[in-house]
Amino acid sequence: xxxxxxxxxxxxxxxxxxxxxxxxxxxxxxxxxxxxxxxxxxxxxxxxxxxxxxxxxxxxxxxxxxxxxxxxxxxxxxxxxxxxxxxxxxxxxxxxxxxxxxxxxxxxxxxxxxxxxxxxxxxxxxxxxxxxxxxxxxxxxxxxxxxxxxxxxxxxxxxxxxxxxxxxxxxxxxxxxxxxxxxxxxxxxxxxxxxxxxxxxxxxxxxxxxxxxxxxxxxxxxxxxxxxxxxxxxxxxxxxxxxxxxxxxxxxxxxxxxxxxxxxxxxxxxxxxxxxxxxxxxxxxxxxxxxxxxxxxxxxxxxxxxxxxxxxxxxxxxxxxxxxxxxxxxxxxxxxxxxxxxxxxxxxxxxxxxxxxxxxxxxxxxxxxxxxxxxxxxxxxxxxxxxxxxxxxxxxxxxxxxxxxxxxxxxxxxxxxxxxxxxxxxxxxxxxxxxxxxxxxxxxxxxxxxxxxxxxxxxxxxxxxxxxxxxxxxxxxxxxxxxxxxxxxxxx
Amino acid sequence: xxxxxxxxxxxxxxxxxxxxxxxxxxxxxxxxxxxxxxxxxxxxxxxxxxxxxxxxxxxxxxxxxxxxxxxxxxxxxxxxxxxxxxxxxxxxxxxxxxxxxxxxxxxxxxxxxxxxxxxxxxxxxxxxxxxxxxxxxxxxxxxxxxxxxxxxxxxxxxxxxxxxxxxxxxxxxxxxxxxxxxxxxxxxxxxxxxxxxxxxxxxxxxxxxxxxxxxxxxxxxxxxxxxxxxxxxxxxxxxxxxxxxxxxx
Numbered sequence: 001x002x003x004x005x006x007x008x009x010x011x012x013x014x015x016x017x018x019x020x021x022x023x024x025x026x027x028x029x030x031x032x033x034x035x036x037x038x039x040x041x042x043x044x045x046x047x048x049x050x051x052x053x054x055x056x057x058x059x060x061x062x063x064x065x066x067x068x069x070x071x072x073x074x075x076x077x078x079x080x081x082x083x084x085x086x087x088x089x090x091x092x093x094x095x096x097x098x099x100x101x102x103x104x105x106x107x108x109x110x111x112x113x114x115x116x117x118x119x120x121x122x123x124x125x126x127x128x129x130x131x132x133x134x135x136x137x138x139x140x141x142x143x144x145x146x147x148x149x150x151x152x153x154x155x156x157x158x159x160x161x162x163x164x165x166x167x168x169x170x171x172x173x174x175x176x177x178x179x180x181x182x183x184x185x186x187x188x189x190x191x192x193x194x195x196x197x198x199x200x201x202x203x204x205x206x207x208x209x210x211x212x213x214x215x216x217x218x219x220x221x222x223x224x225x226x227x228x229x230x231x232x233x234x235x236x237x238x239x240x241x242x243x244x245x246x247x248x249x250x251x252x253x254x255x256x257x258x259x260x261x262x263x264x265x266x267x268x269x270x271x272x273x274x275x276x277x278x279x280x281x282x283x284x285x286x287x288x289x290x291x292x293x294x295x296x297x298x299x300x301x302x303x304x305x306x307x308x309x310x311x312x313x314x315x316x317x318x319x320x321x322x323x324x325x326x327x328x329x330x331x332x333x334x335x336x337x338x339x340x341x342x343x344x345x346x347x348x349x350x351x352x353x354x355x356x357x358x359x360x361x362x363x364x365x366x367x368x369x370x371x372x373x374x375x376x377x378x379x380x381x382x383x384x385x386x387x388x389x390x391x392x393x394x395x396x397x398x399x400x401x402x403x404x405x406x407x408x409x410x411x412x413x414x415x416x417x418x419x420x421x422x423x424x425x426x427x428x429x430x431x432x433x434x435x436x437x438x439x440x441x442x443x444x445x446x447x448x449x450x451x452x453x454x455x456x457x458x459x460x461x462x463x464x465x466x467x468x469x470x471x472x473x474x475x476x477x478x479x480x481x482x483x484x485x486x487x488x489x490x491x492x
Numbered sequence: 493x494x495x496x497x498x499x500x501x502x503x504x505x506x507x508x509x510x511x512x513x514x515x516x517x518x519x520x521x522x523x524x525x526x527x528x529x530x531x532x533x534x535x536x537x538x539x540x541x542x543x544x545x546x547x548x549x550x551x552x553x554x555x556x557x558x559x560x561x562x563x564x565x566x567x568x569x570x571x572x573x574x575x576x577x578x579x580x581x582x583x584x585x586x587x588x589x590x591x592x593x594x595x596x597x598x599x600x601x602x603x604x605x606x607x608x609x610x611x612x613x614x615x616x617x618x619x620x621x622x623x624x625x626x627x628x629x630x631x632x633x634x635x636x637x638x639x640x641x642x643x644x645x646x647x648x649x650x651x652x653x654x655x656x657x658x659x660x661x662x663x664x665x666x667x668x669x670x671x672x673x674x675x676x677x678x679x680x681x682x683x684x685x686x687x688x689x690x691x692x693x694x695x696x697x698x699x700x701x702x703x704x705x706x707x708x709x710x711x712x713x714x715x716x717x718x719x720x721x722x723x724x725x726x727x728x729x730x731x732x733x734x735x736x737x738x739x740x741x
Contacts, residue, residue, distance in 0.1 A: 011676070012675060012676045012677075012678070012679075015676060015678055015679045016678045019678050019679065019682050329664050329665045329667065329683050330676075330679055330683070333679055333682045333683060334679055368542075369541075369671075369672065369675050369676065370676065370679075371669070371672070372632070372665050372667060372668065372669025372670075372672045372680075372683075373540060373632070373633075373669060373670070373672075374632035374636065374664075374665035374669070375632055375633075375635075375636035375637060376632075376636065376663075376664075376665070378636070379636060392539065392540060392542070392578075392581075394542075395540070395541060395542030396542045396543075396544050397542075398542055399541070399542035399543055399544075400542075410541070410671075411543070414537075414538055414541065414543045414546045415546055417533075417537065417538070417546075418535075418538060418543075418546040418547070418549060418550060421501055421532045421533040421550055421553075422532065422549040422550060422553060423532065423553065424529055424530050424531065424532055424553075424557075427501070427504070427505070427532045427533075430505070431504070431505050434505060446711070446715040446722070447714075447715070447720060447721060447722035448722040448723075448724075448739060452715055454716070459674065462673075462674040462677045463673065463674055463677070463712070465677060465681070466677075466681040466685075466713065466716060467681065467684070467709065467712030467713050467715075467716055468711075468712045468713075468715040468716050469708070469712055470506065470507075470708070470711075470712075472505065472506060473505075473506065473507075473508050475508065476504050476505055476508055477499045477503060477504040477505075477508035477511045477512060478499070478504050478527075478529075480508055480512060481515075481527045485512065485515060485527070486527075488515075488516070488519075490516075490519045490520055491516055491519075491520060491733065491735070491736050
């Protein structure tokens, strides 16, 4: 695996590259529009959707407020049922635990059920560096892995790929990873799925160890839950002798009954289904049935940093449904890679800065600005995370983190604007100057009679590159009011 | 009652037709209008870019300028949203308790234009005439920060002679986003181009919205494309009458 997000350019630059990819834009536009419509239809079926959102947010908030207690309860329940619990402070800790389990059993090949947590910590790369091959068994993850690519979406990692591209990846890459694709493979979705099925079936039957994540972890019972559409997860969870589950500490819910809420909100929000096809639960070890050694790695990796932010900690409510990606007009046009993380879209734009902290790397600092603050993400979020509010909150943190630096052009412009607009007299003076510009001879006009500025020097060129700007009016509103508006007779 | 009009900095300096139309419309409806001299900018550009300290003097100016008026009418969803939802952040940051009190008093008295007309004055027919094919773009902050819902459309439907046509993908952001338009210029233009394409598909002569900023962005693209579509603020259409039609000087 050569693909990695490390060293990506900041968002605006990465977005520019993505926007030039017409195939990407067509694939994304089509896929997000389809899934948006499906989600909207199934959400509209429920008249208590808003209640469910509020309840889910409340359960998550309560859990986060007492996270330490719930985690200890979870650890005790897991241990009692025969699982071995590990605490991982960061990615390196977590990867080391998984590698050590594999090494102890002399295992050099593991199968994986799609897991955001293991993507986040770069587990595949860490295992590869120790001579252990990790095979993704989720269809879309398989496409991404075989293509030596990066995921572009939380739920549909290969959303940026069309079926002809997928056929090409299977034809050229599958053989090196195991069972080759059939010679007569077409780009028919059923044929592609069939090829993946045969390829993966060999992996499942050969694997002695599996790695999973979990959508939820029930504290009181020590139950882990995976929600999926293909059944590959169930294969991973039941066939191998050894199972290691890497679970973010925010995945905990207090009771089994709490699952009810989330299993109603998640599928409708994510795939637009009333219920997901497979929900698997597992707890510890059952002699003679399933994995005989189960490890659970409870992962921090920045989550306690996010938790320390009293307002923004609600980001840890996230159940990774990706509804916010599918409604985001920015994501729809640039795709996931531009965000430089396994968590793209609006949630990635707040989650990454909260997990990593702002002020140290330009990619992370660019993310809170990768939004127009249109608010569509906040409206669809099934756990009611105030994503637009947190975007602004993180922008403030980015600006504050750089207040001690030598001020860049933007900071100077903001200070100048604040001064110019801080007092009415100064603003009026500025308008007199702009009014003079408005009196200059017009080269051409906009519909309605205003003159148009079609070229401005940098940084104005960032506007006029593709957009005209009306010439300033000769008379400002303020000037009109003083001259005539105050005493104007009512027009009927 | 005396109602203060908040022109907004962009309306004052760049699009004076919108606040002018707001004044004329309110007077026609029998409202006593004031335009406080001290007003400048609500500070939204600074807040949305993360410069909270820089926004403090602007919030202070805004609160001072509109102190004492029963209602403040803003021909901009995003500036009304800023006053109602963002000034609190700035005041908290400043640590100035008096400012926080002022913000708390101003927020509930501040209305976006369509909210004021429908909710406070209780009118949807404002006696306007505008004989053009029009499509309406509901701007994001009106729609999702203020939840103005279909109030602007209810007002437009009552306009005599108007040919109001639906805009495909109306509720999708136009891509302006304040400083997003220059910080992420390429993405902003990509979004705006799709919006402009949808506007052209309607065959409308005029694109109407309640925010001059969004109109500046989409209108700038339409102008560059020589699309022959003009942009107009909602207030201009509602102020338009048979005797004094909008668009004529």
